[in-house]
Amino acid sequence: MSEDLVQEAGVMTKEKSLILGGLGFIGHNLAIKLRKADHEILIIDSNIQNQTWNSMIENPFNCLNFDLANSDLLQKTISDFQPNNIFHFAANSDISKSDAIANDFWNTLVTTLSLAEVLRVTSLKTKVVFASSSAIYGDKGEPLRISSPKINVPANAYGWSKRASELALQSVCAENNIPLVVCRFPNVVGPHLTHGLLFDLLKKNEAFPKTIQILGDGTQKKPYIHVDDLLEILLKANGENDEPDKVINISPFDQITVSEIVEIFASIIKNKVDFLYEQKREGWKGDVPEYLFDVSEAQQMGTLAVQSSRVAVERSLRENMTLP
Numbered sequence: 001m002s003e004d005l006v007q008e009a010g011v012m013t014k015e016k017s018l019i020l021g022g023l024g025f026i027g028h029n030l031a032i033k034l035r036k037a038d039h040e041i042l043i044i045d046s047n048i049q050n051q052t053w054n055s056m057i058e059n060p061f062n063c064l065n066f067d068l069a070n071s072d073l074l075q076k077t078i079s080d081f082q083p084n085n086i087f088h089f090a091a092n093s094d095i096s097k098s099d100a101i102a103n104d105f106w107n108t109l110v111t112t113l114s115l116a117e118v119l120r121v122t123s124l125k126t127k128v129v130f131a132s133s134s135a136i137y138g139d140k141g142e143p144l145r146i147s148s149p150k151i152n153v154p155a156n157a158y159g160w161s162k163r164a165s166e167l168a169l170q171s172v173c174a175e176n177n178i179p180l181v182v183c184r185f186p187n188v189v190g191p192h193l194t195h196g197l198l199f200d201l202l203k204k205n206e207a208f209p210k211t212i213q214i215l216g217d218g219t220q221k222k223p224y225i226h227v228d229d230l231l232e233i234l235l236k237a238n239g240e241n242d243e244p245d246k247v248i249n250i251s252p253f254d255q256i257t258v259s260e261i262v263e264i265f266a267s268i269i270k271n272k273v274d275f276l277y278e279q280k281r282e283g284w285k286g287d288v289p290e291y292l293f294d295v296s297e298a299q300q301m302g303t304l305a306v307q308s309s310r311v312a313v314e315r316s317l318r319e320n321m322t323l324p
Contacts, residue, residue: 014040018083020068020115021090022061023050025194026131029227030087031061033235042081044068044090068111075118082124085238088115088169089131093195095158095286104157112165116172127179129238130169134186134251134291135159143294146184146247156286166247173244181237183230185250186293189316190227197258198313201265202320211274215283218259221290223251226312233306251293256309258283264314268321 017034021027022043028050031041043063045051054060066073068090078086091108112130119128136159137144138152154160166182173180193199197215204212233250262275281289307315 014038015085016040016042016081016083017085017087018078018081019043019087019089020111021045021088023047023054023063024089024093025190025192026093026188026227026230027087027089028054028061028192029190030089030231030234033231035061039085042077042083044074044077046090068114069106071114071117074114075122078118078124079122083126085127085129086115087129087131088112091131091162092158095133095135095156095284101157104161108158108161109164113168116168119169119176119178120172124178127181127238127241128169128173129181129183129234130166132166132182132184133159133162134184134293135288136163136166136184137291139288140291143292144184144249145294146249146297155288158286170245176244178244179238179241180244180246181234181241182245182247183234183237183250184247184293185230186223186225186291188227188230189224189312191316191319193316193320197261198265198316198320201262202317205265205269205271205273209271209273211276213276214258214262214278216258216278216287216289217281218257218262218277219281219289220258220283220287221255222309223253223255223291223293224261224309224312225250225252226307226315229306229312248297249293249295250306251295252306252309252312253295254309255290255292256313260310261313264310265317268314268317 017039019027019031022031023045031043034041041061043061045063046065046067051065054063064077068074090111092103134144135154135156136151138154140152154163169180187196189198230250237248266273
């Protein structure tokens, strides 16, 4: 019998998992993983394009389409479904668009405040996982440590909206004794990409196969994690957690530059392409061109076993090139 069955009134039932933003890149990879583990899954996703994609796949996920800012509807949905786990991935996922503050305010912060309010007023036995980001640390110029006495001012709206979201959930979960895991992670790659450098390279190669413009000068240096590694650690941390304010960094130990990623891409496509770089290091306004995670806390938990950034990038490029 599956380990993901839970005891309810003497009857073994499936583990129930609610995924907010569950048709986005990370969310739908999580849904696939939980389906294989025999979870009963409910997704809430307001993106109509994602809804269309879901309706076209062979075995669509049970999904509701509404704005999470509607806390009354969210409360009714959660009360009816009674999830054992809530995974909150609903947010603006494209940091490069964070110069438009309203985008992150409504799609990242307000969605979280709505969930926090529901958790505050609903007597619910559940565990919560919040997908945070390296962006909350700002441009520190040193390894990003959870134990650091000071988090710098985030460099963009995405970062401060994620940080404010963390604080809101930590406060409510502490008051109501709800287990919470806040996961901070870097660039995530894998099958079915929807944005980011790898996605842009693939799309630009389709549209302009001879010349590809690269944002920044290529020296930007960041960690990349494959979504499979991220979700494996995230689920383990959630399963073992009973604290209302658990925070972990999930990341590989290394970094990779944009120019190195471009070289990997060029070696895979084997076509003659001219890559045009800019004369500035930042790829966009608010970009943090270089950072590295301190992952000592995750190591101590025994949860950190990830591929290198280079392996994650190459694997992801090949996965997306072979997708139907």
